[in-house]
Amino acid sequence: MNAAFMGLLAAVLFTKVVIALFSARPKKQSKHPRPTDYRLFLIIVLLLLAGGLARLEEGPFRLNDVRSMATAVPLAMFIGMFVVWPLARHVFAPLGMVRTAYYVGYASWASPEDRIGRALMAGAIALHRKSQFDAESASFLEERITSQKGLRGGGIVAAAASAAARGDREGARALFLSIGQLDPRATTREAIHIAYEWLAADAAGRGAWQEVIDLGISSSHVGRSAWLLIQVAKRLLCKPDAPTRNALLLHWLFAPRRRHTFAIVERALSIEDNASMIEDEEENLPTVSDSEGPLAKALALHVALLSMKKPTAVDIVYTARSFDIAFEGDALLSLLQKRAEVIGASRPDDALRRFRDDVEDSLFHLLKAHSIALDDTKMDLGEFASAAQRRLRDETLAVIEALSDAVGNRAREKRALSAIDEWREFAALKMAYERGMRLGGPELRYLAFTKVHTDLSALAVWLFNERGERPIANAMLRFLLSEAQAVGDAEAIELQTKNVAIGV
Amino acid sequence: MDSEQQSATLSALARVRENAFFVLELDIACSRMEMERQAQKLLAMLELGLSSATTYSTPVGTGIRDADKVRLASARLRDPEKRLEEELWARIAKAEKPPPDPDADLGLEDLPKKPRPDAPWPNALPAFGWGRK
Known part of the structure; x- marks a missing residue:
C-alpha cells in the first residue's frame, strides 16, 4: 500500500513537472503552438503506471491476472512514448544507422498522426551522420518519402534533410523553409526545431548572419540550436538586443553539441559587450570627367x-x-x-x-x-534603367506564371504527383512569388496573385477533396489567404477564410 | 549571387577585357595595316616566349594574352561591322583616382588584416551534425 501511495505521488509530481515544462511558453500568440494537448492522456498513463509499479511490490506478473495486465499495458505505453523515440533520435540516428533509426522511430507512439514522418526524419538525420554519403540508404528513405500519403511536417523535413545529404542545398532550403507554412496541427515541434537548426546553420555557413536573426523573428519556437545561433548572430552583428557574455554562455550551456559549437561562441565572446559594428569600406562609383565625351x-x-x-x-x-x-x-x-x-x-x-x-x-x-528593385515612383529611371527593370519584372512574372501554369494545368487534368513532389512544386512557386514581390513591388504582386490564386486553388482543392492530402492542401490555402489579405482581394479573402477554417 | 548571374557579370567584364583594341594595344583610329603589323609582332613575341607579350592592361585589370586571343582580336578588327562595335566598347574613359595622401601611408596596409567577426562559419552545418567536415 505504501508502495502504491509512493508510486502515485511520484506520478503526480512527474506529471506536474511535465505539465510545467509544456506550459513554460511565452503568453503571446504563438505561431507554432503545440499541435495536440496530450496532458490529460499523459496523466492517466502515468497514474496507471504508478499503480502498476506499486502492484509489482505485491508479487510477480501473471498473464491471467487482470491487475498484472493492467500494469503491462501502461508500461508498454510508457516505453512506446518515452523510450523508443529517444532511442531512434538520440542513439541510432547519431550513429548513422539509417534503417534502424527509421524502424525504431516507426515503433514509437509519441506522434501517432505522423509516425512515418517522424521515422523518416530519424532516418534522414542518420543519413547525415554517415562518414560517406550512402546512396542506398538515401534511396531507401526517398522511396518511403515519395510513397507517403497524408504528408505532414515530419515527411517534409525528412525530404529536406535527404536533399541536403545529396548536396542539393537550394532544394533543402526551400523545403525546410516551407515548414513554416504548415498549420501547427500538421507538424511537430521537433520537426520545426530540426528545420530551423538546419536553416540557421546553413545561413551561418554562408555568413548570412542577418538571415539567422530573421529566423527568430519568423518563429518563436526555433529550438535550442537555432536559438543559440541567433544569439551568436546578434553579438557578431553588434545588435542592440545582443545578449551579454554571461547570457550567451548560458545559451551555449543549454544548447546541444557544446563541444562543436564552442568555436563560434568563442568568436562571439571576443566582441565587447555593447560594441558597435565595423562598417564595410564604403564602395562608391569613381569620379569620371566628361572630357572624353x-x-x-x-x-x-x-x-x-x-x-x-x-x-x-x-x-x-x-x-x-x-x-x-x-x-x-x-x-x-x-x-x-x-x-x-x-x-x-x-x-x-x-x-x-x-x-x-x-x-x-x-x-x-x-x-x-x-x-535590386528600381522604384520608378521614387527615381527618374530614364530609358536604360527602365528597360532593364521592365525586363526583370517581365522575366520574374513569366517564371511565376510558368510555375503556376504547371500546377494549375496538372490539377485540372488530374495528373497526380506524389505528395512530396506536389509540395516541392508549391515550395518552388512560393519562392518565385516571394522573389517577384521583392523585385516587382505591389504591381507585380497583384498581377501574380490573380494567376497564382486560380491555379493553386485548383491544386489545393483537388488535394484536399479527392486525394486526402489535407495538411499540405491547407498550407497552400493558408498561403493564398495571407496573400489575398496582402493585396486586399475581398472575394479571395472570403473564399480562402472558409477553406482554411475546414482545417487539416 | 548565383553562379548564372556571376557568370553574366564576368562575361560583361570579359567583353571589355577581351576587347580587340586592348588585346592588340592599339588606338581606335589605327589603320588596317597598323593592326596587321601589331598582330604579327605580338604573335612573334609570344612564339619567342617573351613575358612582356603575355599580359596587357585594360580598364578592368590586366589581361592574359595568347596567340589565339591575338588571332581572334585581329579577325574582329578585319571585319568592319565588328570593328565598329569594338570601337564603341573601347571608347572607355579612365577613372580619376584621388591623389595619394602622403601622410596616410603609415604602413598599416602591410599589417595582416584581422578577420571580420561576422565572417562565415564554414563548419556550421557539420557542427550541428549536418554533413561531413
Whole structure:
C-alpha cells in the first residue's frame, strides 16, 4: 500500500513537472503552438503506471491476472512514448544507422498522426551522420518519402534533410523553409526545431548572419540550436538586443553539441559587450570627367559598377542615366557613321543597336544578381534603367506564371504527383512569388496573385477533396489567404477564410 | 549571387577585357595595316616566349594574352561591322583616382588584416551534425 501511495505521488509530481515544462511558453500568440494537448492522456498513463509499479511490490506478473495486465499495458505505453523515440533520435540516428533509426522511430507512439514522418526524419538525420554519403540508404528513405500519403511536417523535413545529404542545398532550403507554412496541427515541434537548426546553420555557413536573426523573428519556437545561433548572430552583428557574455554562455550551456559549437561562441565572446559594428569600406562609383565625351564616361562608370561587390539602386540608375546622356540626340550615330565611312562598314545603326542591347542586358543582369528593385515612383529611371527593370519584372512574372501554369494545368487534368513532389512544386512557386514581390513591388504582386490564386486553388482543392492530402492542401490555402489579405482581394479573402477554417 | 548571374557579370567584364583594341594595344583610329603589323609582332613575341607579350592592361585589370586571343582580336578588327562595335566598347574613359595622401601611408596596409567577426562559419552545418567536415 505504501508502495502504491509512493508510486502515485511520484506520478503526480512527474506529471506536474511535465505539465510545467509544456506550459513554460511565452503568453503571446504563438505561431507554432503545440499541435495536440496530450496532458490529460499523459496523466492517466502515468497514474496507471504508478499503480502498476506499486502492484509489482505485491508479487510477480501473471498473464491471467487482470491487475498484472493492467500494469503491462501502461508500461508498454510508457516505453512506446518515452523510450523508443529517444532511442531512434538520440542513439541510432547519431550513429548513422539509417534503417534502424527509421524502424525504431516507426515503433514509437509519441506522434501517432505522423509516425512515418517522424521515422523518416530519424532516418534522414542518420543519413547525415554517415562518414560517406550512402546512396542506398538515401534511396531507401526517398522511396518511403515519395510513397507517403497524408504528408505532414515530419515527411517534409525528412525530404529536406535527404536533399541536403545529396548536396542539393537550394532544394533543402526551400523545403525546410516551407515548414513554416504548415498549420501547427500538421507538424511537430521537433520537426520545426530540426528545420530551423538546419536553416540557421546553413545561413551561418554562408555568413548570412542577418538571415539567422530573421529566423527568430519568423518563429518563436526555433529550438535550442537555432536559438543559440541567433544569439551568436546578434553579438557578431553588434545588435542592440545582443545578449551579454554571461547570457550567451548560458545559451551555449543549454544548447546541444557544446563541444562543436564552442568555436563560434568563442568568436562571439571576443566582441565587447555593447560594441558597435565595423562598417564595410564604403564602395562608391569613381569620379569620371566628361572630357572624353559622355560615352567614355558612361562606359567607365559601367565597368566600375560591374566590379562593385554591392552596387546600390542609385549606382545603377546613375550609370544608366549616363548612357541615356550618351545616346541623347544623334551625336553617337553620327560619330559611328563617320567611322563606318572610314573603315568601310555599311550598317552603323546595327552596331549601335547591338551595343545598346548589350548595355541593357548587362544592367538587367546586375539588377537580377543583386536582387535590386528600381522604384520608378521614387527615381527618374530614364530609358536604360527602365528597360532593364521592365525586363526583370517581365522575366520574374513569366517564371511565376510558368510555375503556376504547371500546377494549375496538372490539377485540372488530374495528373497526380506524389505528395512530396506536389509540395516541392508549391515550395518552388512560393519562392518565385516571394522573389517577384521583392523585385516587382505591389504591381507585380497583384498581377501574380490573380494567376497564382486560380491555379493553386485548383491544386489545393483537388488535394484536399479527392486525394486526402489535407495538411499540405491547407498550407497552400493558408498561403493564398495571407496573400489575398496582402493585396486586399475581398472575394479571395472570403473564399480562402472558409477553406482554411475546414482545417487539416 | 548565383553562379548564372556571376557568370553574366564576368562575361560583361570579359567583353571589355577581351576587347580587340586592348588585346592588340592599339588606338581606335589605327589603320588596317597598323593592326596587321601589331598582330604579327605580338604573335612573334609570344612564339619567342617573351613575358612582356603575355599580359596587357585594360580598364578592368590586366589581361592574359595568347596567340589565339591575338588571332581572334585581329579577325574582329578585319571585319568592319565588328570593328565598329569594338570601337564603341573601347571608347572607355579612365577613372580619376584621388591623389595619394602622403601622410596616410603609415604602413598599416602591410599589417595582416584581422578577420571580420561576422565572417562565415564554414563548419556550421557539420557542427550541428549536418554533413561531413
